[in-house]
Amino acid sequence: MSWVDEIPEAARLYLDQHRLDEVECVIADLPGIARGKAVPAAKWEKQQFFHLPNSIFFQTITGDWGEAAGPEGFVEPDMVLKPDLATATAAPWAADGTLQVIHDAYDQKGRPVGCSPRNVLKRVIDLYKAEGWTPVVAPEMEFYLVGRNTDPAKAIEPMLGRTGRPAAARQAYSMTAVDEYGPVIDDIYEYAEIQGFEIDGITQEGGAGQLEINLRHGDPVKLADEVFFFKRLIREAALKHDCFATFMAKPIEGEPGSAMHVHHSIIDAKGRNLFTGPQGGETDAFFNFIGGLQEHMPSVIAMFAPYVNSFRRYVRDHAAPINLEWGRDNRTTGIRVPISPPQARRVENRLAGMDCNPYLCIAASLACGYLGMKNEIWPDKRYRGDAYEAEDEIPQGLYAALDLFDGASELHEVLGPEFVRVYSIVKRAEYNEFLQVISPWERQHLLLNV
Numbered sequence: 309m310s311w312v313d314e315i316p317e318a319a320r321l322y323l324d325q326h327r328l329d330e331v332e333c334v335i336a337d338l339p340g341i342a343r344g345k346a347v348p349a350a351k352w353e354k355q356q357f358f359h360l361p362n363s364i365f366f367q368t369i370t371g372d373w374g375e376a377a378g379p380e381g382f383v384e385p386d387m388v389l390k391p392d393l394a395t396a397t398a399a400p401w402a403a404d405g406t407l408q409v410i411h412d413a414y415d416q417k418g419r420p421v422g423c424s425p426r427n428v429l430k431r432v433i434d435l436y437k438a439e440g441w442t443p444v445v446a447p448e449m450e451f452y453l454v455g456r457n458t459d460p461a462k463a464i465e466p467m468l469g470r471t472g473r474p475a476a477a478r479q480a481y482s483m484t485a486v487d488e489y490g491p492v493i494d495d496i497y498e499y500a501e502i503q504g505f506e507i508d509g510i511t512q513e514g515g516a517g518q519l520e521i522n523l524r525h526g527d528p529v530k531l532a533d534e535v536f537f538f539k540r541l542i543r544e545a546a547l548k549h550d551c552f553a554t555f556m557a558k559p560i561e562g563e564p565g566s567a568m569h570v571h572h573s574i575i576d577a578k579g580r581n582l583f584t585g586p587q588g589g590e591t592d593a594f595f596n597f598i599g600g601l602q603e604h605m606p607s608v609i610a611m612f613a614p615y616v617n618s619f620r621r622y623v624r625d626h627a628a629p630i631n632l633e634w635g636r637d638n639r640t641t642g643i644r645v646p647i648s649p650p651q652a653r654r655v656e657n658r659l660a661g662m663d664c665n666p667y668l669c670i671a672a673s674l675a676c677g678y679l680g681m682k683n684e685i686w687p688d689k690r691y692r693g694d695a696y697e698a699e700d701e702i703p704q705g706l707y708a709a710l711d712l713f714d715g716a717s718e719l720h721e722v723l724g725p726e727f728v729r730v731y732s733i734v735k736r737a738e739y740n741e742f743l744q745v746i747s748p749w750e751r752q753h754l755l756l757n758v
Contacts, residue, residue, distance in 0.1 A: 311353070315396035318504025319407060322398040326405030333358055335389060335411050336425050336536055338734055339369045339614070340665035344389075344411065358411075359386035365423045365730055369615065370741055374734035376423075387421055388414045395533050400502040401544040410533055422726030425667035429529055431724055432671045435678055440577040443674050446508075446525035446654075447535050450566035450662050451555050453489055453517040453546055461748075464559045466517035467551040489517070495545035496521075503541065505534055514627055515563040525571065525654075528670050535568070535666035557613065557661030558620035565621025565628050566662040570673050571646070572597070573654040574681075581651055588650035592684070597655055599687040600680015601643050601673070602632045605659060607716035608672035609702060610709040610735060612660035616742050619709075621661050622702045629658050631701035633691035640695040659702075668731075675722040706739055 312320060331352040334344040343364045347355075361384035366376045377383070395410035413421040420427040436443050453467045467489060493510060500507050508522040521542075523534060539555055546553035558565040574582040574593065583594035605612075613619055621628045629642035636645045644656040655677070660669045679685070691698065703709040710732055720728045 311393060314393040315407075316394065316504050318502065319396040319398060322400075322407075322502060323405070326398075328407060329404035330402075330406045332399060332406060332408045333389065333391065333411055334408055335360070335364075335413060336665060336667060337364050337367060338423075338425065338665060338668075338731060340425070340536060340539070340667070342536070342540065349405075357388050357390045360389055360413075361385065362387050362413075362415075362421065362423075365421070366734060368734055368738045368741060370738070372737065372741060374730070374737035376730040376733040386416070388416060388418075390414065397503040397505075397537060400499045401548070408537065410536070422724045423730040425665050425671075426529065426532070428723055428727050429532055429667040429671040429674075432674050432678065432722060433528060435722060436574070436674070439682075441582060442575040443528055443677075444525050444573045444575060444654075445528045445531050445670055445674075446571040447523050447531055447666065447670070448567070448569040448571075449521045449523070449535060449538060449555075450513055450568070451519060451521075451542060451553055452515060452559050452563075452566060453492060453519065454552050454554055454559065456550060456552055463561065464554070466560070489549075489551075492545050492549045492551065493519075495548055496542055499541045499545055500538075503537065505538065505541075513564065513566075515560065515566075518564065518566065525573075528674065529667075532666040532670050555662045557615070557618040557663045564626055565623075567621070567628065567658060568660045568662045568664055568666065568669060570657045570660060570670060571654045572657065572673065572677060573652070574677075581653055583653040583655070584650040590653070593681050594653065594655070595687055596681045596684055597677040598634050598643055598645075598680070599685030600677045600683070601655070601657060602634065602687050603685050604676035604679055604716065604719055605632055605642075605657075605673075606701065606703060606709075607712045607719055608676060609659065610706065610713040611668045611672040611731075612664055613706070613709065614661075614665070614668075614735065615663055616706055616739065618661045618663055619702075619705050624696050624700075629695070629702075631695060631698050632659075633695045633698055634687055635691045635695065638691065638695065641691055642695070642701075671723060675719055678722060679718060706735065710735055710739075 328349040331347050334342040337343050363384045366374050389411035391409045391411050396407050399406040399408050413424040415421055455465045455467050457464050506524045508524050511520050513520050542553045576582045583591055585591045622630055624630050631642055633641040634643035635641040637647050642659050644658055646656055657673045714732055
């Protein structure tokens with residue numbers, strides 16, 4: 309097995325202890341769901357690629373299809389999926405020895421498929437590389453542990469902790485609250501260690517049963533891969549303990565939403581932080597990056613908040629930003645500059661929900677900052693005080709966000725026209741599917757009153 313030399317050390321250690329039975333060949337679709345094939349190990353070792361239809365990128369979250377096939381029609385031609393062995397990691401919950409390997413999508417002429425989320429992120433990274441810049445990111449993942457919800461008509465409820473009581477809300481940073489679901493967290497840590505992922509910390513957030521996991525900063529593609537893997541890892545750890553993990557932006561009415569905050573810094577060709585000058589001060593690039601976020605983020609809110617539910621998170625005074633103000637050490641602003649030494653200076657984007665596709669979220673955020681630096685965009689004056697007192701600047705709903713997305717021609721060139729075309733069609737199809745559903749609110753207030 310010569311390929312073993314090319315996989316990460318954690319995967320090699322796993323194979324030292326487990327006979328490899330199966331390889332899961334996976335790729336993220338637009339929602340971030342793992343699509344692919346499970347292949348017997350003996351067969352996988354003999355193949356250099358496999359095929360899947362390009363239609364996986366036209367599929368909505370409900371399993372329906374957006375009319376995004378293009379002029380050739382919906383003929384579902386095969387893509388060529390090639391493994392990135394650097395992503396090989398264990399599936400420690402599997403009964404038999406199983407590896408997961410992320411694949412990249414190419415068309416039959418060997419060109420990257422433009423609507424593949426991982427390719428979109430790589431395209432943005434390549435633009436940075438052409439300038440001699442290396443972006444560095446650190447995602448934060450918020451999620452809820454909830455009771456098993458098998459009836460969509462019933463409200464989601466927090467899981468029962470070890471005391472037999474539902475997880476308590478308004479207990480941010482409480483160690484006792486974290487202990488309530490210690491067994492789930494223990495398995496998250498164990499699975500992460502087996503898979504070779506480094507967790508920078510786990511904290512209780514403000515919602516009932518809401519946790520946050522911070523990841524170590526690093527390469528954007530690698531970190532997006534980890535978030536992609538982590539969502540499955542966390543779900544599996546929760547299921548083992550008879551509860552669900554959910555990454556919905558707003559799963560429980562009246563509780564805070566779940567975000568995926570992303571910290572950014574840029575390294576220049578000499579390995580120095582581009583946001584910090586020779587004397588330790590803030591550079592033009594630092595301010596231009598913030599300016600790019602302020603200028604362009606409204607046009608990519610549809611990537612940060614990709615579902616109808618996503619916009620329920622943007623609530624004034626409820627732990628989520630409502631505008632694009634920037635501030636220093638200020639968690640009420642959409643753009644935050646955390647306290648840090650000069651060499652670690654970074655910018656935090658607080659707008660994205662945890663329901664986003666991690667590849668697309670990071671790509672969109674970096675694209676906005678890139679345009680800010682290239683076009684030397686200067687930000688508004690730093691906001692002081694409670695930014696919830698400022699004006700709303702978030703599009704009011706997915707349809708408005710998609711209109712802004714469709715009109716952002718400069719961003720289209722950064723993200724790729726083919727991706728933009730497909731994403732808009734699929735998201736509008738999802739929205740139209742949502743409009744077919746009659747909600748409990750409508751039955752309660754309209755049935756006998758109008």
